Amino acid sequence: MSKSAFAAAFIFATTGLAFAGPDHDDLPAEVQARHGLMANYALNLGVLGDMAKGKTDYNAEVAGVAAANLAAFANTDQSLLWPADTDTMSIEGTRALPKIWDDRADFDAKEADMAKAAEMVASVAGTDLAALQGAMGGVGGACGACHKLYREPK
Amino acid sequence: MSKSAFAAAFIFATTGLAFAGPDHDDLPAEVQARHGLMANYALNLGVLGDMAKGKTDYNAEVAGVAAANLAAFANTDQSLLWPADTDTMSIEGTRALPKIWDDRADFDAKEADMAKAAEMVASVAGTDLAALQGAMGGVGGACGACHKLYREPK
Numbered sequence: 273m274s275k276s277a278f279a280a281a282f283i284f285a286t287t288g289l290a291f292a293g294p295d296h297d298d299l300p301a302e303v304q305a306r307h308g309l310m311a312n313y314a315l316n317l318g319v320l321g322d323m324a325k326g327k328t329d330y331n332a333e334v335a336g337v338a339a340a341n342l343a344a345f346a347n348t349d350q351s352l353l354w355p356a357d358t359d360t361m362s363i364e365g366t367r368a369l370p371k372i373w374d375d376r377a378d379f380d381a382k383e384a385d386m387a388k389a390a391e392m393v394a395s396v397a398g399t400d401l402a403a404l405q406g407a408m409g410g411v412g413g414a415c416g417a418c419h420k421l422y423r424e425p426k
Numbered sequence: 427m428s429k430s431a432f433a434a435a436f437i438f439a440t441t442g443l444a445f446a447g448p449d450h451d452d453l454p455a456e457v458q459a460r461h462g463l464m465a466n467y468a469l470n471l472g473v474l475g476d477m478a479k480g481k482t483d484y485n486a487e488v489a490g491v492a493a494a495n496l497a498a499f500a501n502t503d504q505s506l507l508w509p510a511d512t513d514t515m516s517i518e519g520t521r522a523l524p525k526i527w528d529d530r531a532d533f534d535a536k537e538a539d540m541a542k543a544a545e546m547v548a549s550v551a552g553t554d555l556a557a558l559q560g561a562m563g564g565v566g567g568a569c570g571a572c573h574k575l576y577r578e579p580k
Contacts, residue, residue, distance in 0.1 A: 305469035308462025315459035315506060337503045348498050349491045352469065 299365050306353045306368070309345060316342040317411065320397065324408045330401040339390070339397035339404075342411075346390040350383055360424050367424040379422055386414040453519050460507045460522070463499060470496040471565065474551065478562045484555040493544070493551030493558075496565075500544040504537055514578050521578040533576055540568040 299307075319338040322328040357363070359370040372379045389410035396403035453461075473492040476482040511517070513524045526533045543564035550557035 301465070301469045301472055304465040305462075308459075308465035311455070311458040311462035312466075312502075315455045318455055319506065334506075337505060341502045341506070344498055344502050348466075348495045351491060352473065352488075352495070 300355070300358055300363070302353050302355050303358050303363070303366050303368075306366075309348070309350070309353070312345050313342065313415075316345070317415075320393065320404065320408060323401065324405045330404070332398045332400070335404055336394075336398035339394040343387070343390040343394035346383075346387040367426075369422050369424055372422045375421075379418070382414070382418040382422075386411070386418065389414040454509070454512055454517070456507050456509050457512050457517070457520050457522075460520075463502075463504070463507070466499050467496065467569075470499070471569075474547065474558065474562060477555065478559045484558070486552045486554070489558055490548075490552035493548040497541070497544040497548035500537075500541040521580075523576050523578055526576045529575075533572070536568070536572040536576075540565070540572065543568040 316338040319328075320335060320342070323330045323335055354368070354372060354376075356373065358366060359368050359373065360366055361370050389407075392410055393404070393407040396407050470492040473482075474489060474496070477484045477489055508522070508526060508530075510527065512520060513522050513527065514520055515524050543561075546564055547558070547561040550561050
């Protein structure tokens with residue numbers, strides 16, 4: 273084993289727990305990461321949605337940060353998030369329907385639609401309120417299009 | 427209210443629940459997003475760490491995806507994640523120590539160190555195993571440096 277390999281092994285052996293997700297340690301790491309991605313969509317969409325709805329004052333800087341984050345999260349490669357046997361029929365604690373794996377190409381296309389819609393929001397969120405409002409519908413549509421087909425209702 | 431504002435309001439009113447994180451709905455959205463970010467660090471670091479340690483075979487493509495994701499997550503703007511009164515003294519369900527808010531500039535610097543270390547991994551992860559191993563120590567160090575000071579031990 274090379275010196276750098278040993279150093280890496282040592283660091284991982286001693287800090288392994290530091291990388292474990294803080295919650296739901298019983299769920300596979302991929303499922304925790306899925307939920308984590310949705311939680312980050314939710315936070316940034318909440319900030320943007322509250323402004324679009326007039327629940328909070330429009331703030332160009334904050335809108336720009338939230339929208340850039342949303343676009344960055346939506347553009348990550350999500351291929352590692354959906355391993356086999358992590359659907360509603362296989363494990364507790366997920367709402368991911370087996371249909372995701374049956375219609376994977378369509379599911380991936382809907383993910384790509386979300387990324388595009390988020391980029392559209394990011395391109396205008398810092399301009400003004402009307403521009404933000406005009407772009408939010410696309411994201412709402414992208415969220416709904418995927419959830420309707422591929423997420424178990426509560 | 428403009429037509430687009432109304433459309434946005436309608437979409438958010440009807441799909442609001444779709445944006446809620448799937449877990450811990452009792453925790454503030456920012457805390458859920460923090461945990462979600464860590465869960466995504468954990469997944470990608472797990473993939474990379476298992477390869478670096480020889481627990482799984484090195485795969486240049488998968489390593490490249492995981493490292494690019496890690497760098498993307500680490501480079502998001504994290505300013506929205508740490509609102510006041512979301513520390514261990516204020517709420518249950520977090521390990522974020524009050525010291526974060528006391529030493530915010532240092533905390534932010536450690537976040538920036540993590541982003542830099544993740545970019546270093548992303549720049550070499552797809553090259554070969556030795557290059558990946560050589561870069562992983564930097565990330566492990568960045569994780570530990572922040573957790574040691576700012577995260578409550580289990």
